[in-house]
Amino acid sequence: MENINLETAKKLGLLEEEFEKIKEILGRTPNYTELSIFSVMWSEHASYKNSIKWLKTLPRSGKQIVVEAGEENAGMVDLGDNLACVFKIESHNHPSAIEPYQGAATGVGGIGDYGNAFGVPVVGGEMVFDDCYNTNPLVNAMSVGLIKKGDEISAISEGVGNPVYIVGSSTGKDGIHGATFASADITENSEDDIPAIQIGDPFQEKLLLEASLELGKKEILIGMQDMGAAGIICSTSEMSAKGKHGMRIDLSKVPLRQKNMKAFEILLSESQERMLIVLQKGKEEVLKNIFKKWDLNCKKIGEVIEGDRLEFFHNGEKVADVPASDLVLGGGAPVYEREYEEPDYYKENKKFKIESLPIPQDLRDTAWDMLRNPNICSKKWVIEQYDSMVQTNNMSTNFPSDAGVVNIKKTNKALVLTTDCNSRYVYADPNIGTQIAVAEASRNIVCSGGEPLAITNCLNFGNPYKKDVFWQFVNTIKGMSIACKKFNTPVTGGNVSFYNQITMDGKTSSVYPTPVIGMLGILKDKNKQMTIPFKNKGDMIYLLGETKNDISSSEYLISNFKIRNSGAPYFDLEEEFNLQEVLKSLIKNNLIRSAHDISMGGLFTSMVECAIPNLLGFDITSPASIRKDAFLFGESQSRVIITVTPRNEIRFVDFMIKKNIPYSVMGHVTKGEMRIDDISYGFVEKAKKVYEETLEKLIV
Numbered sequence: 001m002e003n004i005n006l007e008t009a010k011k012l013g014l015l016e017e018e019f020e021k022i023k024e025i026l027g028r029t030p031n032y033t034e035l036s037i038f039s040v041m042w043s044e045h046a047s048y049k050n051s052i053k054w055l056k057t058l059p060r061s062g063k064q065i066v067v068e069a070g071e072e073n074a075g076m077v078d079l080g081d082n083l084a085c086v087f088k089i090e091s092h093n094h095p096s097a098i099e100p101y102q103g104a105a106t107g108v109g110g111i112g113d114y115g116n117a118f119g120v121p122v123v124g125g126e127m128v129f130d131d132c133y134n135t136n137p138l139v140n141a142m143s144v145g146l147i148k149k150g151d152e153i154s155a156i157s158e159g160v161g162n163p164v165y166i167v168g169s170s171t172g173k174d175g176i177h178g179a180t181f182a183s184a185d186i187t188e189n190s191e192d193d194i195p196a197i198q199i200g201d202p203f204q205e206k207l208l209l210e211a212s213l214e215l216g217k218k219e220i221l222i223g224m225q226d227m228g229a230a231g232i233i234c235s236t237s238e239m240s241a242k243g244k245h246g247m248r249i250d251l252s253k254v255p256l257r258q259k260n261m262k263a264f265e266i267l268l269s270e271s272q273e274r275m276l277i278v279l280q281k282g283k284e285e286v287l288k289n290i291f292k293k294w295d296l297n298c299k300k301i302g303e304v305i306e307g308d309r310l311e312f313f314h315n316g317e318k319v320a321d322v323p324a325s326d327l328v329l330g331g332g333a334p335v336y337e338r339e340y341e342e343p344d345y346y347k348e349n350k351k352f353k354i355e356s357l358p359i360p361q362d363l364r365d366t367a368w369d370m371l372r373n374p375n376i377c378s379k380k381w382v383i384e385q386y387d388s389m390v391q392t393n394n395m396s397t398n399f400p401s402d403a404g405v406v407n408i409k410k411t412n413k414a415l416v417l418t419t420d421c422n423s424r425y426v427y428a429d430p431n432i433g434t435q436i437a438v439a440e441a442s443r444n445i446v447c448s449g450g451e452p453l454a455i456t457n458c459l460n461f462g463n464p465y466k467k468d469v470f471w472q473f474v475n476t477i478k479g480m481s482i483a484c485k486k487f488n489t490p491v492t493g494g495n496v497s498f499y500n501q502i503t504m505d506g507k508t509s510s511v512y513p514t515p516v517i518g519m520l521g522i523l524k525d526k527n528k529q530m531t532i533p534f535k536n537k538g539d540m541i542y543l544l545g546e547t548k549n550d551i552s553s554s555e556y557l558i559s560n561f562k563i564r565n566s567g568a569p570y571f572d573l574e575e576e577f578n579l580q581e582v583l584k585s586l587i588k589n590n591l592i593r594s595a596h597d598i599s600m601g602g603l604f605t606s607m608v609e610c611a612i613p614n615l616l617g618f619d620i621t622s623p624a625s626i627r628k629d630a631f632l633f634g635e636s637q638s639r640v641i642i643t644v645t646p647r648n649e650i651r652f653v654d655f656m657i658k659k660n661i662p663y664s665v666m667g668h669v670t671k672g673e674m675r676i677d678d679i680s681y682g683f684v685e686k687a688k689k690v691y692e693e694t695l696e697k698l699i700v
Helices: 006-011 016-026 032-041 093-098 100-105 112-118 190-196 202-216 231-243 263-268 284-293 344-350 363-372 423-428 430-447 467-487 555-561 573-588 602-611 628-633 646-657 684-699
Strands: 065-067 075-080 083-091 140-148 163-168 221-226 246-250 274-279 297-305 309-314 317-323 404-407 414-420 451-460 491-497 501-504 507-510 514-523 540-544 594-597 617-620 640-644 663-670 673-676 679-683
Touching: 006 016, 006 032, 016 032, 032 231, 032 263, 032 317, 075 451, 075 491, 075 514, 083 414, 083 451, 083 514, 093 100, 112 202, 140 414, 140 451, 140 514, 163 202, 163 284, 202 221, 202 274, 202 284, 221 231, 231 246, 231 263, 231 274, 231 309, 263 309, 263 317, 274 284, 284 297, 363 555, 363 602, 363 628, 363 679, 363 684, 414 430, 423 430, 423 467, 423 514, 430 451, 430 467, 430 514, 430 573, 430 594, 451 467, 467 514, 467 573, 540 573, 540 646, 555 628, 573 640, 573 646, 594 602, 602 617, 602 628, 602 640, 602 673, 602 684, 640 646, 663 673, 673 684, 679 684
Parallel strands: 083 491, 246 309, 451 491, 617 673
Antiparallel strands: 065 075, 075 083, 083 140, 163 274, 163 297, 221 274, 246 297, 309 317, 404 414, 414 514, 451 514, 501 507, 540 640, 540 663, 594 640, 617 663, 673 679
């Protein structure tokens, strides 16, 4: 007989009140398999029990939204021409901390070797180094797909007697209690949890993708869902709860790759490359023939039943009987309202004053040091690990833009994609820092010629039971909501990853609050794609927006002065919105040749990034009213570097006079030298070498 008690529940990550609620729901003490089911489905990773109250305050609707957040596994956005875009971002932080290769590979099916073998191009992304991520790295991955409207498949189960199939790879012991593992702190003993980390097979994933797409065209499906966190139990419970039906499942029919697996191991395994399918009864042979063609498992493991119960059997014995609706988000899963309070460091951040710091003697040395900074230098060495040309859709490989631009074949449109977040800004001020993350994502899309449509988010934080961490989370949500409403970019879904912290020798340290914003935009006319590089010697260089006397939370401040406590950089949401609207009109009216926003590293870094592709330099003048280090390296927001041809300059100026945003001429494009205030900062050719080779030298 099993001895199930509170200690057992606690070992599985459940609270005492949760254990009591489970007994109340079942009307008895659960067995170990049932308790394991509740532990994974009520884990933070699966149930969002500490975050859902605040997530529901985010804007989720809009005329462009086809499927709202929470309705399906991913959001869907209308692109016109009977097309829609489906996109989602996920985290794989804890697995990547313990077993980096497999942890990252299985994060989305688009990381490194996995993505290359799977055939998914990488079109963008970012990489940031900070001490706070040393032991608990964050690995967030966004996946984007196209679909014809009307071809979508729902993750639902209904129709008594309809068969339930598991397809794809066999089930092993990898990933067991993975959702629970992701809902706990990393400690010095976490390596013992390696079985909780999934093992990926990109070739199997590719076969499963093709078989699933072929199946979708047959119109014989009731519903289908992938097996991610919590495996079979997650898919069966979520599909059943959505369809208001139950399931009867025989776990002994699940194809296994390891012998003597226990019932709870089969249920909770997070082995990759698997789908759960509910099929129209009588269409079994069509399904089997498709998966036989692709040489994949296709096994009937159960059927849909009336009611709300999930009944699981193993070797003829009923091993679990639980209500589907009580397991899922929005059903019986617990929802908590955590206390929060402003941390002391936030007050310290507000005390920083730029006047307290000297300006370096030679800013040329500082400028070259910035190019060698691992957060500033080119990520080319990393980017080249990925295939960016497979499927021949990537329009931003040879013509770099501020966001990834993906061709929609047989149309005149393209997708515009970006992920953005400066966690130092969010740490400095969660509300303003998150507004900046949304604004920068929108600005990158607009600088590329696109129109922002919607976002998905990946919210990475420490322990939600700590009041200062939850304060960060709450204010992040508030800032995101404000900015998304302003830019009309509803939230289509996302992911929350708490417990990103490490406990060593009794001391706990959290990562910076890192709400990564994945934004989708549309380029309605591919001929209007705007790119970063300077185009011709003699083109005029203008600054849209206004530089402030501000170096708060800049890479320059942290690298040069080792000051980590300061406020967020200057930001005004209304100014940002107005700038982006003007930039859209400039691109639409063919008034500019290039556009590049100013972000981490400041204006000098952005100028070098404009100069490198065509080895063209610049000759600019700094404003007398601003500290020169703030002009070159400050990260005040709402600024874009643009170039204008001499013959278009009068039209450009006439246009800008009518607009209510600041702008200024900085100088002109040169043959190859970089000059600022009549002082040479060297040549672009050398800058390119330093900028592009630094990271490889640091890593390899």
